[in-house]
Amino acid sequence: MGSYQIMTGNEACAKAAIACGMRFFAGYPITPATEISEICSELLPQVDGVFMQMEDELSSIGAVIGASCAGKKAMTATSGPGFSLMQENLGWAYMNEIPCVVVDVMRKGPSGGSATLPAQADIMQTKWGTHGDHPNLVIMPNSVEEIYTETIRAFNLSEKYRQPVILLYDAILAHMSEKIYVPSQDEITVIDRPQPEESKEDYLPFHYATSKVQPLAAFGEGYHLHLSGLTHDETGFPISNQDLTGLQITLGHLMAKIDDEYDEHIKKYESYMLENADIIVVSVGITSRSAKTAVRRAREMGIRAGLFRPITMWPFPHHDFSKINLVCKAVVTAEMNIGQLNQVVTEDIDRNQKLVMKNLYDGNPIRDVDILNSIIEANKYEQ
Amino acid sequence: MNNDIYTKYLALDKMPTMWCPGCGNGIVLQSILRAVDELNVDRDKVVFVSGIGCSSRAVNYLDFDCMHTNHGRAIAFATGLKMANPDLHVIVLTGDGDCASIGGNHLIHACRRNIDLTIICMNNSNYGMTGGQYSPTTPIGSQTKTSVYGSYEPPFDLCKLTESAGATYVARAATYYPLQMKELIKKALQHHGLSFVDCASDCPSLFGRLNRLGDAGQMMLRWKDRLVSVQKARMLSEEELENKVVWGEFVNKDNRKEYCDIYAENIAKAKEAANG
Amino acid sequence: MDNFQLRFAGTGGQGMMLIGDLMAYYYGIIDNKQIVLLKSYGPEARGGACRSELIVDEEECYPAVTCPDLLLAMSEQSYHLYTEDIDENTIILVDSDLVKDADETHPNTYKVPMTAIAKETTGKTICANIVALGVMTKLLKIDPEDMLGVLKTKLPARILDINLKAFQAGYEVQS
Structure with a gap:
């Protein structure tokens, strides 16, 4: 049995992430998302998790992607200005199909805007933020309880579909407290990323022919995994510009793996x-x-x-x-x-x-x- | 020439490399592979992380776990990777533009943390991939595509930069001395803490051509008079060291805790606080 | 009770955020209602006027106070800053020593020297917020045993005793 507790949206986000197995968090302080970092810095080391306060948001998302490639469930949290800085590395994660969760707590912009005031103006940025286009998964909860449950769903979608998921809410939800039901560990459905079944010699990090999600091997396990932000084939090695079908195939796969599952498992x-x-x-x-x-x-x-x-x-x-x-x-x-x-x-x-x-x-x-x-x-x- | 190194560690089907004839990157990569081989490191625990640029392309010829990331961000990715699995040997392959300009902040903060990464910078004093623009290590007065009247920006000494930022192993190697380069990289790989090796290298196609330094062979010979070992440099005056490049080991100390170890202590404190 | 709104206003350091937490716990967990708790944030919360606001409802509610049913004002600045949206039905509780110019014509204003009572009963003015909690418990017809239970659950043991005294004093001063 879980229990009813009163907590803020940011607290719910951090606690739900840890409850569903997030063990690596890297972030840079920014209002109104900072409390997520603060809570992770306190709670993660208690469960052998890593909290890192990085030098900026570029390195925060970079470290998150690196940690995910080592097999950890990883997350970062920021607000608009930091989310803008994360776009290039986030694009790398889309290209290489790396699971991770990015929380964007929206504040009034543009630019520095008003740090403590709410807005919902990053909706389009979560879709078209990085250069080059790609399908994306973005979740917008509307209560503290929903932040809790949707944070877990964000991780589950991310691990299952091998793709970054963005959790998007605003400064009001971040800072207001509500009474929520906090489930016990056995009441939480946790999806972990699938593991490769083929031999290390036969394993390829990508699969583009169909919508099937290729399991992601972790670094350090002998798969000799190759990941690159450049247009690559299923081996992960870059392909030459002469092979014009390359990017078409990559993007086609990225779209198909979401489209095929959308109605049943993603739409909400x-x-x-x-x-x-x-x-x-x-x-x-x-x-x-x-x-x-x-x-x-x-x-x-x-x-x-x-x-x-x-x-x-x-x-x-x-x-x-x-x-x-x-x-x-x-x-x-x-x-x-x-x-x-x-x-x-x-x-x-x-x-x-x-x-x-x-x-x-x-x-x-x-x-x-x-x-x-x-x-x-x-x-x-x-x- | 030990051909085993190639068949053992290179993705031979990806050959030839995209590097120009005479490029120093091949010498650096060979030194790294020899160092890894001689140290008998479990290659399945070695991960190469690179950014963007000619140097960073090195990972695309390797049969290891490899991560070819964004421009300047290799150290950030590598930091997360190392912290998520401290058992890994994480080697960052980077260049002067990648690690000292766009990625300069990550470089100094990695040094500050003294995290156990080995950062190897293939320093050819210009941006090769984009066609030969000046970089943060281009000597003053040099001709590049963006300094047609001579470069006027003071360059960084990357060894001094990383030392003052807190790196606990710092060395400079040169493609002119490949065996010594291998030895310095071996020591860097064995070091527990942040190790940085600045590899002085040449870009004959661009920097060499634009500055009329001759072909790759002539460029290589130029090093003979310019390189001064750190031992010898101690006996020379500032005037005598002008226009010289000092190579060797500058820093090798164990007086600072390594970051993964520090974090392990943090975990212990957190558990104690939670239980008590 | 359909939608019930409370605002606790004062100066940074007077413990208005804690009052919000305690009331939220009472209404949310003990009384089993839906609640939204809002607090002054950032520079606002460090000195100067600050407030916490609690909205209580049977169903999920929108997180904004439109017209408070109760306003606690522990400083003159906060009294003036946060009374714009009140009406004559709003119960206003002010510290009579700290808010000198409370509107005499407002029919529902209660003036209690809560800081002085705190000093008198506990020796510490910092307990004025819990005196106010006692007064509000009486005004809102909350079972004092329930609120004592909240204090025992939420306050650290080392400060519990003096705050129980403060609460009692506040509860009893209001008839």
């Missing part, structure tokens, strides 16, 4: 009061909580409103959302940025459906009454 969203909804609010993270209240109040007023909340933000559940919004007349997006989610859902609605944007980027959370007003405005629309 919450549907709230979506039955017969005329107005669908799309919102993620902390803002989805005021969106939920706004939807409830709209229903009390006789407006048929509902909430669609992606939890796996990327890949976005375009297919499901297109079906869900078929009969609604308007979609309202509520988010703390200049309209990133709004741009995403544009793809999924028809020309005769109205799209209302409720956004705020002044560092204040969006209140339920403001979203309710947007719902009321959207409800006036005649198709």
Whole structure:
């Protein structure tokens, strides 16, 4: 049996990571993510884990990738400015399919912005942050309890699909405390990365022909594993520029391994009061909580409103959302940025459906009454 | 020439290397492999980590665990790898641009921690991969693609830099003395703590051509008069040492704890605090 | 009780964050409600006015206080800074020695010399926050035994006794 405890979002993240086997953390202090480092520095050595405060964020993610290549579950945590610095090395991890979890606690930007104020403006950066494109897995929890459970899911997805996973939440969730259920160790489902079955001589670190995830051998076990950020073949050795199919094959595999598993194992969203909804609010993270209240109040007023909340933000559940919004007349997006989610859902609605944007980027959370007003405005629309 | 070294350690199907004829990188790589071989290190526990540049390409010809990372970041990746598994012998292959410019911060912090990595810098005084621009070790006055009126930036002495940052083994070797290079690398590999070997090398295709230093053979011969051993250098005046390159072992000490060992103590303290 | 909001305001060092923790534990764990606890962060929490806020609900709630049901103000600065969103139903508890100009017309304001009581009963003004906890326990009709249990669970043993005294004094001063 687990227990009910009161803790902050950052505390939940650090403790969940350790509970599911994270044994290497490297980070650089940055508000509002620092507490994750602080807690890891205290708790990790107690379980023979490694905590390292690195010289910057470039080395933090570098060390995390290095540790993962030695077989450890590894994590780093940062905020926007540090997340920007991590992009190049994160790209290396995507290219070489290295499991790791990166926590981005969003604060108001751009640039240094306002360190203690919340925002949801890194949604697009988590998708398109590094140069060169690739599929990605990004999770956006909306409560302290969900940070706990989704941190574990982030590690499980990362280990299972051999890919970095980004856990994305904002400064409010990071610092607020809630009562959460902390499961006992035997209540936690932990997925560890698969181990190679073939002989050391026959083992290849990559498999590109199909969507199958190739097990990742650890360094130091005799596999003579070759990893490179350059375009490589299944041996891991770089291939020449003359072999133009190379990158096409790599990217094709990276996409296929996610696509094949998406519906059953990766996709995750919450549907709230979506039955017969005329107005669908799309919102993620902390803002989805005021969106939920706004939807409830709209229903009390006789407006048929509902909430669609992606939890796996990327890949976005375009297919499901297109079906869900078929009969609604308007979609309202509520988010703390200049309209990133709004741009995403544009793809999924028809020309005769109205799209209302409720956004705020002044560092204040969006209140339920403001979203309710947007719902009321959207409800006036005649198709 | 011991051909066994090649068949034993190189990925022969990846040959020929992308290095230009006369490049010093091959001599450095050969010295490393001979050192590894003579020390009888368990090769399955050796991991080579490199960054970006001509030097870093070395890992793409090796039959070991290898990690070819991003420009400047090899030491960061290597640090995580070593801390996650302290039983590994982690060797960083890097160049002057990779470790002293874009990766300079990681270099000094690795030295500060005195973590048990062996960092081998193939120092050819310019950026070869991108076509011969000046680097943080280019001598003042040199012609490069980005210093067409002569390089005007003061260069780093990487041995002094790493020593002052806290490295506990520091040496300079030169491709002109390959056997001594092998011996210095052997000592670096055996050292418990951060070891740094600056390997003075040549880039005939770019630095040599741009500075009209002749072909690879002529460039190699230039070292004969310029290299001064650290023992001999002690007896020379500053004027006499001008334009000379001092080679040999500068630092070899065990007065500082190694970082993995320090962290093991931290684990012990944490467990004591948790239990008491 | 649908949605219940409390704000504990004072100066950095007066223990307002601890009051938030103790109240959160009471409502969340003992009373088994959903809670959100928010605290001043960073430079805000180091000197100057600071606050912690607790939102109590039957269901998951949005983490922002809209109109506090109870406001504790332990300094004049915090009283002025954090009373913008109150209404006449808000229970306001001020330290009468530290907040001299509390609004006389507000119908629900309680003035108690909590710091003086702390000094008198424990010899330490730092226990004023726990005196305030005693007063609030009375005002909010919380079973004092429950709150004593919270103190015993959450406070380190070396400071428990004087704080139990402080709590008792606060609980009894308020009729």
